[in-house]
Amino acid sequence: MQDIISIQLYSLRDYGNLARQLETLASIGFNHVETIGSHLANAAETRSLLDQHGMTAPSGHVGLADLRERFDWVADQAAAIGISQLYMPAVPPGEREGMPADYWRKLGVELGEMAVRLKSRNIDLGYHNHHWELFPCADGAIPFDLLIEASAGSPLTIEADLAWLVRGGADPLAWMAKHKDRLSAIHVKDIAPQGENLDEDGWANVGAGTLDWPALHEAARSHGVRLMVLEHDKPADAAAFARQSYAYLTGLSGEAAKTSRSA
Numbered sequence: 001m002q003d004i005i006s007i008q009l010y011s012l013r014d015y016g017n018l019a020r021q022l023e024t025l026a027s028i029g030f031n032h033v034e035t036i037g038s039h040l041a042n043a044a045e046t047r048s049l050l051d052q053h054g055m056t057a058p059s060g061h062v063g064l065a066d067l068r069e070r071f072d073w074v075a076d077q078a079a080a081i082g083i084s085q086l087y088m089p090a091v092p093p094g095e096r097e098g099m100p101a102d103y104w105r106k107l108g109v110e111l112g113e114m115a116v117r118l119k120s121r122n123i124d125l126g127y128h129n130h131h132w133e134l135f136p137c138a139d140g141a142i143p144f145d146l147l148i149e150a151s152a153g154s155p156l157t158i159e160a161d162l163a164w165l166v167r168g169g170a171d172p173l174a175w176m177a178k179h180k181d182r183l184s185a186i187h188v189k190d191i192a193p194q195g196e197n198l199d200e201d202g203w204a205n206v207g208a209g210t211l212d213w214p215a216l217h218e219a220a221r222s223h224g225v226r227l228m229v230l231e232h233d234k235p236a237d238a239a240a241f242a243r244q245s246y247a248y249l250t251g252l253s254g255e256a257a258k259t260s261r262s263a
Contacts, residue, residue: 001226003253004058006032007242008231015238018049026053028243034229035060043080059085059185067114075121085184087128087159096132104143108150115156126157126184131168157184162216163191173219185227186220188249201234205241207248217252
């Protein structure tokens with residue numbers, strides 16, 4: 001199967017309104033995007049703009065508060081846009097570091113239960129990682145492991161942000177292998193060499209940084225991942241990031257498709 005190449009619209013948050021963002025992305029060649037939480041509030045407009053450009057949003061991010069406080073609304077809005085996979089991208093800022101192990105266990109149970117409920121609406125729910133889930137709790141337990149273990153038996157999936165894993169000190173290849181049964185997407189982003197791109201918080205356009213993306217892409221595909229979502233948390237030039245990273249990833253995907261067909 002070919003990759004589904006998408007882009008997280010958070011990367012273009014400072015690039016004008018959604019209409020301008022989609023117009024630029026469509027001109028580059030994108031057919032798919034990943035929405036952010038605010039797009040749910042304007043589902044009809046979001047869907048209309050996507051349709052105008054012949055694009056879809058197979059996935060989107062949704063905040064934990066919205067899932068807790070207006071679950072049915074989230075499901076309705078996601079369905080209206082055409083989203084089939086939602087990811088909870090981050091816990092609230094005050095709950096990211098220093099939380100006890102029980103916090104992460106309870107969160108895993110809660111997200112697992114939400115995943116079951118959303119599945120009945122034909123929408124999958126997943127968790128998107130950063131780096132703080134890798135910082136040990138006071139008892140030495142790893143928050144991400146606790147969350148995943150507590151959600152065992154549920155359909156909760158994982159959107160692996162491999163660059164954040166690296167910043168958290170993890171080996172992304174080993175990490176993907178460990179969680180391969182839950183992986184449904186990866187965030188494709190890159191880290192600049194030490195001391196470079198400081199105005200971009202040390203991130204880089206994909207293929208211009210330090211991550212071994214040929215190996216990471218191949219590994220993700222070997223675990224069944226096809227949804228590849230480009231992202232840059234603070235691009236100096238969002239359009240250039242999208243253009244250059246799209247060209248790089250389509251090159252990798254094209255080579256992978258050729259290899260798959262000849263195998």
